Structures are given as C-alpha cells and as structure tokens.
Amino acid sequence: MSKPDKLLRSRPLKEVKAAILKLKRVVLFHPEPIVVERTAKMCICRKGERKRGSKSARMTQCDECYEWFHNDCAGIPDELDVNAVEWHCEWCQDEPDREGYQRWKTGRKRPKKRHLRDRPREKGVELGGDVPRQYSAPPSWEGKVAEIKEMARRAAVKKRKLKEVAQQLVDEGGHHVVDAEGMAGLELRAVDDGLVDEMVGAGVIDPDKVNDED
Numbered sequence: 001m002s003k004p005d006k007l008l009r010s011r012p013l014k015e016v017k018a019a020i021l022k023l024k025r026v027v028l029f030h031p032e033p034i035v036v037e038r039t040a041k042m043c044i045c046r047k048g049e050r051k052r053g054s055k056s057a058r059m060t061q062c063d064e065c066y067e068w069f070h071n072d073c074a075g076i077p078d079e080l081d082v083n084a085v086e087w088h089c090e091w092c093q094d095e096p097d098r099e100g101y102q103r104w105k106t107g108r109k110r111p112k113k114r115h116l117r118d119r120p121r122e123k124g125v126e127l128g129g130d131v132p133r134q135y136s137a138p139p140s141w142e143g144k145v146a147e148i149k150e151m152a153r154r155a156a157v158k159k160r161k162l163k164e165v166a167q168q169l170v171d172e173g174g175h176h177v178v179d180a181e182g183m184a185g186l187e188l189r190a191v192d193d194g195l196v197d198e199m200v201g202a203g204v205i206d207p208d209k210v211n212d213e214d
Contacts (some may be wrong), residue, residue, distance in 0.1 A: 013102075035139050039041055040131040043069045044104055044112060062089040065119040066127055091119075099213045115213055154212035159193075161210045166199055167191045 006203045008016055039048040043059075050057040050070065058071045058078055063086040073079055074089060090115050094102040103111040116122070125132055170191055189195055199205045 034137065036136045036137055039135050040132045042067060042131050044073045045070065060087055061127065062087065062092055064088045064121075066121040066125045066129075067091070067119065068131060084180040098209070101213070137150065158207070158210060158212040159196075160199070161212075162196050162205060162207060163191055163193075165205055165210060166196045169199070169204065 001034050007202065008019055011019070041047065042049075049059070056070065056072055059068050060071055060076050060080070061068050067089060069076065069089060071080075075086070080087070090104045090106065091102040092106070096116055100116040103114070103116070104112045120131065123132055138147050196205070200207055
C-alpha cells in the first residue's frame with residue numbers, strides 16, 4: 001500500500017480535504033521497529049566478525065585508531081605476537097590529505113580511503129574493547145538531532161565546493177556556459193546557486209565527484 005501523503009499527491013485537490021478527515025480516524029503504524037541494531041562493520045573489508053574457531057576469524061586491533069582487522073584482510077601473520085609489539089594499520093601509516101582522508105594502498109585494486117572522523121577511537125572505542133553497537137538510525141533524540149546537524153553541515157560544505165568548481169570553470173574561460181544576454185549584449189554571469197544548478201543539469205559538473213567532507 002502506498003503512503004497516504006504520496007497517494008494524495010496524484011489526486012485532485014477537491015478530494016484531499018475529505019481524505020484527510022478519513023485519515024484522522026485511522027491509526028497508522030509500521031510493522032517493523034523504527035531502529036534496529038545492525039551487524040558491526042570493521043576491518044578493510046567493512047564486514048563483521050567471522051565464525052568463531054575458524055582460522056579466518058583471527059583479528060588484530062590497531063594500536064592507534066583502535067579499529068579491529070581480520071588478519072588475512074590486513075596481511076597480518078598469524079604468528080605475530082600483538083601483545084609484544086605495537087601494530088599500526090595501513091590507514092594510520094598514511095599521512096592524511098587536506099580533507100582528512102587516509103588511504104589503504106597495498107593489496108587492493110583501488111585505494112580504499114577512510115576519514116579521520118570515522119576512526120573507532122573517535123567514536124568511543126577503547127583499546128582492547130569491542131566494536132560499538134551500530135544501529136539503522138540514532139536510538140536517541142539527541143543522536144537524531146546530531147545526525148541532522150551533521151547532514152546539514154555536509155550539505156553546506158558540498159554546496160560551497162560545487163560553487164568553487166563552477167568558479168574555477170569560469171576562471172578557466174568557460175564563457176560558452178556562463179554568458180547571458182543582457183541589456184548591453186553578452187554579460188558574464190555571477191557564480192551563484194542558479195548557475196551551479198544549470199551546470200550540474202547540463203553535465204558540466206558531476207556532483208557525485210564532489211565530496212561533502214571539509
């Protein structure tokens with residue numbers, strides 16, 4: 001069954017008022033929990049723990065970021081005595097770039113990056129401790145507020161970066177894209193939100209290639 005609000009969008013306005021009165025007498029519910037616990041993601045493979053007792057289930061924790069890694073994924077010899085030496089994952093061995101990303105460069109076809117804010121240590125994991133529980137949505141009101149604030153912050157960052165890309169294209173001479181007809185003939189348009197939207201719509205800028213990390 002379609003959601004009532006989506007269904008009403010396709011109906012004539014004269015039917016909406018009567019439909020709303022009917023909906024007020026109906027209890028709407030969802031059969032599934034709003035928030036569910038998910039399998040914890042870890043390691044370079046971003047998967048959970050493996051079946052206990054198997055050789056591939058052996059794991060090692062990075063002494064710097066506190067991320068847990070499957071030994072075979074990270075290329076860690078099973079005979080390594082992690083209690084006798086400090087072990088640092090390849091993410092932590094890589095110098096972060098200007099945007100705060102570290103890359104895992106060996107043993108993979110493509111570099112896999114991780115942001116400094118995504119390190120388990122930043123999320124409250126302790127050395128020797130388990131991976132924190134992960135949920136499909138913040139389980140508390142405070143968590144939901146924080147999530148929305150972070151989404152708004154990232155949207156603002158992406159908007160700024162899209163405008164920077166557009167400005168760079170204009171500076172490089174993209175007049176065929178940005179000129180507009182004015183009272184005095186062709187005029188160079190200012191780089192604003194409208195221009196950015198047009199450049200995205202025309203395929204001049206690919207928003208998927210512009211990240212939202214500051």
